[in-house]
Amino acid sequence: MTLLDVNDLRVSFASERGPLTVVHDVSFTVGTGEVLGIVGESGSGKTVSLLSVLGLLDKRVTTVTGQVSFRDQSLLDLPDREMRKIRGRDIALISQDPMTALTPVHTIGAQIAEQIRAHEDVSRKAVRARAVELLRDVRIPAPEQALDRFPHELSGGMRQRVAIAMALSCNPALVVADEPTTALDTTVQAQVLDLLRALRQSHGSSVVLITHDMGVVAEMADRVAVMYAGRVVETGPVADVFNDPWHPYTWGLLASIPPLTGPRQGRLYSIPGMPPAPGTALPGCAYAARCPSAMPICQTPPPEQGDGAHRALCFLDAGQRAKARPKAGALA
């Protein structure tokens, strides 16, 4: 069943030179209990898309158009008051940087409690008991004492656990995790991912996992959407996209992961060039300038090819792909 359905989402920021469109016609769906990974490099519009779905962008400088329906309710037209009831209760957000995501002057207990009390009418005592339970769920040692700690008294990994506990406090149907492990040490990253996976099972939430790490996607997600320059260039079930990637940008992303088997490579592959500056109006494919298999026709809007759930915005057909895609390791 579809929980979140985003259709033709377009986000533009007001700038001195007129509106600057940073997200173009993005569509994706998230099913109940599903994990959708959204990958792309910095500035590809992945965070902005999700923040606009949550209504967290500054309304004075952004324009959001398209359809977003969550449980068959259209989110973009909801008045602020109604949207507030959904945020935190039905859709929760986990931010990228746990060091700055918590208000420094309140104890973590107070910050968890205020979210619960914003959505449910429960006694102080019950809230505290629930907060202890949540902290125990995210495996924070001595949760009773931890409640009265301030964020600065905890390490980065602990703070991210607190942020996760806070996000799960009202048993949301959907959790948006915005690069939840990017700011953490590698060992802590693995712990936090394990935790997210376990909690998804126990709390039954769907997850939108924003990341730039294909490894994280492979490990966590059911489906993946690859974003480039504000567009979803390829989407599909994780197994399909990893086994048979269609878009040259996805090839590049996959080639930049160091292989675990086989001979050691010299240098790791990196995609040459830079993504276009936001707002550059390109008639054709935005990736053409960096694409190893660009053709003259790429200067016109690429068609959407599809096979079941697997879709990509590219001119290359199956035959051309097989010829054009460099063999693993050959790009190095």
Place this chain on the structure above:
Amino acid sequence: MLATVLARLAQMIFVMFGISVLVFLIFFATPGSDPAARIAGRNAAPETVEQIRREFGFDRSLPVQYAVMMKRLFVTRDLTSFVNRGQKVIPQVLDAVPATLSLVAGAAVLWVIGSLFVGVVAAAMRDTVVDRGLMILSLIGISMPVFWLGEVMNLLSQSRFHDTWLFSWVPGLGYVPLSESVGGWFKALVIPWITLAVLYIGIYGRILRANLIEAYSEDYIRTARAKGLSPTRIMLRHALRTSLLPFVTMFGLDFGALVGGAALLTEVVFGLNGVGRLTFHALQNLDLPVILATVIYASFFVVAANAVVDMLYAVIDPRVRK
């Protein structure tokens, strides 16, 4: 927490000692001038100068001079003015304190409430007409010199509109002690309070607005919004709390300086016999003992106010507590 407070108090006493040494040296150990002659004032008789030299120990070593001076300031409190023949200095300063303290404390209440209102409303309604209007009003408040505003207030309330219902309650200029009549004290000070507070409402309101807007770009505000909290709660509990530190810092400095005599212009315009006015007259007459006493009093107030601010920090921001 208690250790922090005690450490801060000890620090405060140390700073006060340093200031008293410095002030003493500036007044009495400046090379090339005779402190006894300066204390005696203009056109003093040679016998007076000689008497002062003995009394203050200027014929002895500097540490002894310092000790004698501090004893006369704080222990025996018998430092006398020679310009105003034989008037005791310390009681004079102590008599002036209630007027200044009443003026500054009342104005401080007004300016804290006023600037919190201006800053919060302007930040909440950022870029709207209300925000622009408040910011322009603040700028006007900052731009009006306090002596001019005071005189205009006097002109309106004491003369032009004194006979109308609007200002008929305003008493004549001057201070009414609180112990004498609470109502009289209040009426005498309302207009000076407003006059003094206007400038600070403008400054503090604008700074608070800027800090709040900066806070709103922080991640934790986004977290608070993502939690589904109401805008009022986000503003008051998350943004305002973290934006108060610069506000409190400035408040400590300004309050200390004003009580220490910086409210001079307001005191002169409204005929309040406060510390500022006392210093002002002492400076005109080169009445050195009075100047010395008020300078030390003023610096002590600034130091004390800052110590209080540092303790307030610990209340506002848990990261400061250790």
